[in-house]
Amino acid sequence: MQKNIADSTARTVAIDEPQVFKLDNGLRVVIQKSTLVPAVSMQAYTLGGLLGDPAGKEGYSFAMAAMLTRGTSSLTADQLNEQIDALGADLGANSGNNTWYVNASCLSEDFKTVYQLMADVMLHPAFSADQWQRLQP
Numbered sequence: 001m002q003k004n005i006a007d008s009t010a011r012t013v014a015i016d017e018p019q020v021f022k023l024d025n026g027l028r029v030v031i032q033k034s035t036l037v038p039a040v041s042m043q044a045y046t047l048g049g050l051l052g053d054p055a056g057k058e059g060y061s062f063a064m065a066a067m068l069t070r071g072t073s074s075l076t077a078d079q080l081n082e083q084i085d086a087l088g089a090d091l092g093a094n095s096g097n098n099t100w101y102v103n104a105s106c107l108s109e110d111f112k113t114v115y116q117l118m119a120d121v122m123l124h125p126a127f128s129a130d131q132w133q134r135l136q137p
Contacts, residue, residue: 038108042118045101052098061095063135068093068102070131073124077131080117089114091121 018032053060069091071077084091089106091114102122106114 039105040108040111040114041103041105042115043101043103044118044122045099047098048100049096049098061100065093065095065100066135067127067131068121068125070135071126071128072120073126074120075117076126077128080121083117084114087114091117093121 014033014035016033018030021029021031023029048061050058050061069077069080071080075083080091087106087110089104089110091102091104093102094100102118104114104118
């Protein structure tokens with residue numbers, strides 16, 4: 001089912017109902033299409049966050065999330081940032097009470113590149129000592 005919404009320029013915007021898929025590895029994927037702008041927004045969540053931190057070591061998941069976008073095994077933090085900036089895209093990570101997540105947004109035409117960078121951040125973070133030092137107060 002599509003909802004049509006008239007925006008301020010009187011063009012019709014189509015927003016599809018969300019579609020939910022579960023992959024063989026248990027990952028749940030939610031897709032919702034909109035014709036409002038030619039862009040893609042992606043989020044990947046996993047259980048964790050503050051409630052998963054060991055007692056007395058609260059903040060571990062927040063520190064881990066902060067380090068995710070500070071380089072991968074194949075890209076330095078500067079190289080990663082330069083690629084994201086050159087596309088006018090956004091890539092970030094954070095931790096909440098019961099999840100940590102990585103999110104990205106980009107133009108539709110850059111989806112494949114940004115999706116690969118997002119996957120690299122999630123699967124191959126560098127956790128380099130120099131970036132850890134830069135993170136320290």
